[in-house]
Amino acid sequence: MNTLANELKEKAKKLNKTIILPETGDERVLRATEKIINEGIAKIALVGDEKKLKEKAAELGVSLEGAIFYNPDSCATIDAMSELLRKRREKKGMTLETAKATLMSDPRYFAAMLVHQGRVDGMVAGSSSPTAHVLRAAIHIIGPKEGLKTVSSSFIMITNTPEFGDNGTLVYSDGGVIPSPTAMQLADIAISAAEKARFTAGIKEPKVAFLSFSTKGSADGVSVSKVREAIEILKVRNVDFEFDGELQLDAAIVPEVAAAKAPGSKVAGQANVLIFPDLDSGNIGYKLTQRLAKAKALGPLIQGLARPVHDLSRGCSVEDIVEVVAITAVESEM
Numbered sequence: 127m128n129t130l131a132n133e134l135k136e137k138a139k140k141l142n143k144t145i146i147l148p149e150t151g152d153e154r155v156l157r158a159t160e161k162i163i164n165e166g167i168a169k170i171a172l173v174g175d176e177k178k179l180k181e182k183a184a185e186l187g188v189s190l191e192g193a194i195f196y197n198p199d200s201c202a203t204i205d206a207m208s209e210l211l212r213k214r215r216e217k218k219g220m221t222l223e224t225a226k227a228t229l230m231s232d233p234r235y236f237a238a239m240l241v242h243q244g245r246v247d248g249m250v251a252g253s254s255s256p257t258a259h260v261l262r263a264a265i266h267i268i269g270p271k272e273g274l275k276t277v278s279s280s281f282i283m284i285t286n287t288p289e290f291g292d293n294g295t296l297v298y299s300d301g302g303v304i305p306s307p308t309a310m311q312l313a314d315i316a317i318s319a320a321e322k323a324r325f326t327a328g329i330k331e332p333k334v335a336f337l338s339f340s341t342k343g344s345a346d347g348v349s350v351s352k353v354r355e356a357i358e359i360l361k362v363r364n365v366d367f368e369f370d371g372e373l374q375l376d377a378a379i380v381p382e383v384a385a386a387k388a389p390g391s392k393v394a395g396q397a398n399v400l401i402f403p404d405l406d407s408g409n410i411g412y413k414l415t416q417r418l419a420k421a422k423a424l425g426p427l428i429q430g431l432a433r434p435v436h437d438l439s440r441g442c443s444v445e446d447i448v449e450v451v452a453i454t455a456v457e458s459e460m
Contacts, residue, residue, distance in 0.1 A: 129284075130282070130284055130295065130327065130328065130424070131422075131424065131449050131452070133328065134326070134449070134452045134453055134456055135165070135167050135448075135449070135452045137452075137455075137456045138167045138168055138451075138452040138453075138455035138456050139165075139166050139167055141168075141455055141456065141458070141459060142168070142169065143168050143169065143247040143248065143454075143455040143458050144168065144169040144170070144171055144194065144246045144247050145162075145168045145169070145170060145171070145246065145247060145248045145249065145250060145451050145454050145455055146170075146171040146172070146173065146196070146237045146240055146241065146246040146248070146249050146250075147159065147170060147171070147172055147173070147237075147249075147250055147251070147447075147451075148172075148173040148233035148234050148236065148237035148249065148251050149173075149233065149234075149251050149252075149253050149254045149255065150172050150173055150174040150179055150233070151254060152253045152254045153182075153186055153188075154253055154442065154443070154444050154447060155172075155253060155447065156179070156182065156183050156186060156188050156190065157186070157188055157444045158444045158447035158448050158451070159172065159188075159190060159193055160183075160188045160189055160190065161444065161448050162448055162451055163191070163192045163193065165448075167448065167451060167452050167455065168451055168452070168454075168455045169192075169194065170192075170193050170194065170451070171193070171194040171195070171196055171237075171240070171246050172190070172193050172194070172195055172196070173195075173196050173197075173198070173233040173236055173237055174195065174197060174233070175195075175197050175199070176195035176197065179195065196236070196237075196240060198229060198230045198233070198236050199230070201236075204226065204229060204230070205226070207229055207236075207239050207243070208222055208225040208226035208229055209222060209225070210239065210242075210243075211225040211228065211229060211235070211239060211266075211267065212224075212225040214266065214267060214269075215266060232259075232263065233251075234249075234251050234255065234259060234260055234262075234263040235263045235266070235267060237249045237251065237263075238263040238264055238266075238267040238268055238435065239267050241267075241268060241433050241434075241435065242267050242268050242432075242433065247433075247434070247454075247455065247458040248433065248434035248435065248436070248454035248455065248457065248458045249264070249434075249435045249436070249454070250435075250436050250438060250447065250450050250451050250454050251263075251435070251436075251437065251438065252436075252437040252438035252439065252440065252442075253438045253439075253440060253442050253447065254440065255440075256440075257302065257303075257426070257437050260428075260435065260437045261277065261303065261428070261437070263435075264277070264428065264431055264435040265277055265431075268431050268432050268433050268435060269431070269432055270430055270431060270432065271318075271430055271431060271432050272432070274314050274317065274318065274430050275310070275311075275314060276304070276307070276310075276311045276314035276315060276318070276430050277303065277428065277429070277430040277431055278299060278300040278302075278303045278304055278307075278311070278314070278315045278318055278319075278428075278429055278430055279299065279300050279301060279302035279303045279425060279426035279427060279428050279429060279437075280297050280298065280299040280300070280301070280318070280319050280322045280425060280426070280427050280429055281297070281298045281299070281301050281302075281412045281423050281424065281425035281426060281427070282295065282296075282297055282322070282326065282327045282423070282424040282425060282427065283295065283296045283297070283298055283412060283415050283416070283421050283422070283423055283424075284421060284422040284423075284424070285415065285419050285421040285422075286419070286420065286421070287419065290379050291329075291379070291397070291398040292323075292327070292328075292329040292330075292398040295327055295328070295329065295398070296379075296397075296398050296399065296400060297319050297322055297323040297327055297329070297332075297398065297399045297400070298400050298402065298408060298411055298412045298415070299315050299316075299318070299319035299322070299399070299400070299401055299402070299408065299429070300315050300319075300401075300402065300405060300408050301402070301405070301408035301409050301411070301412045301425070301426055302405070302408075302409065302425070302426030302437075303405070303426070303428070304405060305404065305405045305406075306404050306405070307403075307404065307405075308352070309352050309353075309355035309356040309359055310356075310359060312336065312352065312353065312356035312401060312403070313356045313359040313360045313363065314430065315401060315430075316334050316336070316356070316360060316365075316369060316399075316401050317360075317363070317365060318429035318430045319332075319334065319399050319401060319429065320332040320334055320365070320367040320369075320399055321429070321460065322427060322429050323398060323399045324367075325456070325457065325460050326427070326453060326456060326457060329398050329399070331367070331368070332367040332368070332398060332399050333367070333368045333369075333392070333393045333396055333397050333398050333399065334367055334368065334369035334370075334393065334397065334399040334401060335369070335370060335371060335373045335378035335379075335393050335394070335397035335399065335400055335401065336353045336356060336357060336369070336370070336371025336372055336373065336401045336403075337353075337371070337372070337373060337374070337375055337378060337400055337401060337402055337403060337407070338350050338353045338371065338372035338373065338374065338403060339374065340372050340374065341372065341373050341374045341377045341387045341388055342372070342373070342387065342388050344374075344387070349403045349404070350372055352403065353371050353372040353403055354371070354372060356371070356401075357369070357370075357371050357372070367399075368392045368393050369393060370388070370391045370392065370393035370394060370397075371401075373387075373388060373391075373393070373394055373397070374387070375400075377394050377395070378393070378394060378395070378397040378400065379395065379396075379397055379400075380395060381395035381396065382395075383395070384396075412425075424449065424450075424453070427450075427453060433458070434454045434457040434458050434460070435454075436450050436453060436454050438450060
C-alpha cells in the first residue's frame, strides 16, 4: 500500500525542488529535514535563526547539513515582502506596519510569501498549528489558482481492494476544509480533485462521482438539488474528465448496482474520485475507509491554490512529513 508514496518520493528526487518548513520549533520537523535531505527527496528551507536551529538539532542528534535558512529577523527583503503583503490585503485595510508585524511574527505567513515570490517551490506546515492557521496564510498570500475560487482538500485513499477505484486507489474530496459547500464550490472541488487524482495519485482517467443519498432522481432534498446544480455548472466549464451524479456510493463504485440504478453512465460503477456533498460526510467517509478497510490515507492535501501548500495533522509522524514534502515537490510542477 506504500507503493504510491514511494513513487512520489522517486518523482520528487528527480525534480530537485525546494520546500519550506516554517514550524521549526517542532522536533519532528527537524528530524524530517534530515531524512528528506539524506534521501535526496527535496531541498529543505527552514524558517528561523540558523545558529539556534543547528544547536537545537545537535541536542536531538540531528544534522541540518544542507538545509537553507530564512530568518525573518535578518531578512534583507522583509520591507519589500511587507509591501507586497500590504497590497494583497489592502482592501481589508492592512497597513504596512501590520503587514511587517505579521511576517515577522508568523512563520507560516513568512514562508507563504517566499512561495508566492517563487523563492521556494512549496510549503508544508501544520504539525504545530491548526489547519485554519495554515490555510489563512496560504489564501491571504498565495490565493486561489486561476479559474477557481475555492480552496479545498482531498484525501488519496490507498486500499487493499483493487476491484474499487483505480486498482484500489481513490480520491475523496472535500474532507477537511469547507463545511457546507455551495453548488459552485462543489464544481470547483471536483475540478481540483480530478487534477489531484491525475497528477498526484497517478489515476490516468479520473471518473468523478458526485455522491448523495439519491441516485438519478430516486429521492429529493436540499442537498440533492445542490449536487444536481453542481453537475449543471460543471457541464458548461469544459472539463477534461468524466463526471456524473447524483449517485449513491454503491452506485458509484459497484458495477452491478450501477447497472441497475444508473444504466448508461460513464462513471457509475467505476468512479475513482468521490465528491462528498459536505464536510460531515467527507470527513466521516475517509475515516471509515481508513479504519474499517485499513486503508492508507494521504492527506488532507490542500488543493485549489496557485502554488502548493500542504497541511499536516498535529499528530503527524516524521514519515508523514517526509511523504507530504514529496507530494508538495511533485505538485509544484502542476
